[in-house]
Amino acid sequence: MSRENEDSLTSRTIKMMAAISVLALTSVLGWTVWTLPPFSDRMQRLVASNMAISGVENPVTAVLLNFRGYDTLLEIGVLLLAALGVFSAVPSPVILSKSTPSPILNLLLRLLLPFIILIGGYILWIGKYAPGGAFQAGAILAAGGILLSTAAVPFNRFALKTMPFAMGIGLVTFIVVALATMMVRGNFLQYPVAQAGTLILVIEAAATISISIILTILFIGGNPDASITAKDENSKASIIDKGNTTK
């Protein structure tokens, strides 16, 4: 009650109204959830009866990459769009150009990075049988990339140049496989039963690379390739920054 700082744009009455309406909504939703009858297992039985033709043994992976492959295809497209949006909103990466190398993080990286890559590969592979797959593996590898950028380990020029292109590998592979299955079977993303497992693994491997790179780029906040030129013009940029803040 005493915290009346400038943070609250809205007056007290609006706050009260918001509290009351949110409370009402939450209680109605809570009551609905409380009285909800158990759902039928129709979808579950549908998934279970089609597991044999899915090419994998984990039902979540089967839904994600086979039965509802469309969703995942579009989702990887959304990830790519978000990264491109960040590229256009922030011209050069926020993290890479401003930090100095830290010896402690460097040592930690030396110990952790091999395991991060190993576990990433394992999680990708195990997705066929158990919880795991492209998104989990991509997130783990991205953790490695984020550690690298917070430790200010300089990415080499080749990595900086290829990262923006590698973002698209997942989407391109997915679309190529989808179009190829359309030519063979006549349906978009309907895999031949015998090759379904292999195709899913190929898509997932490409998606893992894309997801890990996109998540790393989203963390460092901008096109890593732009950091090369940004570093060259660092002094110039800082002068412009100062000019902006004084205004």
Next chain:
Amino acid sequence: MTISLLYALVGVVLLGIGLYSLVIYSHLVKKILALNVAGSGVFLFLVATAAQTTGPVPDPVPHAMVLTGIVVAVSATALALALACRIHQVTGTARLTENEPE
């Protein structure tokens, strides 16, 4: 009361907290965080209700949906933060103000 019902109710409460904060705070980063809390509530609700089926194991379809949703939420958050950075760069503030910036 089963444990999955408790999780679903916690999800509803998180949604409420997120919505309230989204309306109340004017700082853009707080708004983005509020949306994330609300989104987490929805994910928790979906995963919890997936366990409330008549079948023996949780329904895999909502689980796959939530997995998709989490990744989209993360990328949308990153884009929103980048836009907030840009707004801060251009206007000098990351708040929504009622008056025109001077």
